[in-house]
Amino acid sequence: MVAQEFTVDLNKPLVFQVGHLGEAYEEWVHQPIASREGPRFFESDFWEFLTRTVWWVIPVVWLPVVCWFVSISLRMGHTVPHVAQMVALGIFIWTLIEYILHRFLFHIKTKSYWANTFHYLIHGCHHKHPMDGLRLVFPPAAAAVLCVPFWNMVKFFSTPSTTPALFGGGLLGYVMYDVTHYYLHHGQPISNLPRSLKASEHDFTELAIDILFLYKSSCFLQDCLLLRCIFLCCKTNFLGLSAFVTAYPL
DSSP states (O other), X not given: OEETTEEOOTTXXXXXXXXXXXXXXXXXXXXOOOOSSOOOOOSSHHHHHHTXXXXXXXXXXXXXXXXXXXXXXXXXXXXHHHXXXXXXXXXXXXXXXXXXXXXXXXXXXXXXXXXXXXXXXXXXXXXXXXXXXXXXXXXXXXXHHHHHHHHHHHHHHSOTTTHHHHHHHHHHHHHHHHHHHXXXXXXXXXXXXXXXXXXXXXXXXXXHHHHXXXXXXXXXXXXXXXXXXXXXXXXXXXXXXXXXXXXXXX
């Protein structure tokens, strides 16, 4: 792969190479390599290990954490229906955060060394190696680090007794998103449900583009489109989780 005067050696660890591509990184990262064998990211075996995660690790690690957070709110006096509402709100908030991250961070154009490196590590690798099954879900170690600021954010805007259920709902939304993401790439459809999922994902993409082009139109129209995007993304998460559990029973 040659971009300008720099050649990316696919036989060597990639993370600290891609930054040298400069402005050519944008074109390079959107030329996918259709191979199920993922590249090496780091020289260090330890850091390389942390970048590879099999899909079932996500629910195994995080679903008990979700249950623990939910139980805290229950022990603090909230009823089951109230906690269920807070969990649902947490899922909704995660869906909104996930949309914002994709819209404003994951798809930005970069050209500096560290910006290219950071983008490749958090999302660009997915575009470059879409069939790498060990890098489609987010590594638990990195997710645990990111949980700290998200916990503090939820804590700032809610009460001590509602924070655990809201945060647990957000974690549940993340698990649903990650396993859905994996299923879209590696699932074997056995019913019409995956077709509905893919249709929802297509609608979501189209609406996101609509919002982009209607940026200068009425705020009301933008809000309506954004709310429908969020609804479809929530629908995608729930449909994807159902289809994934059916296709990949634990």
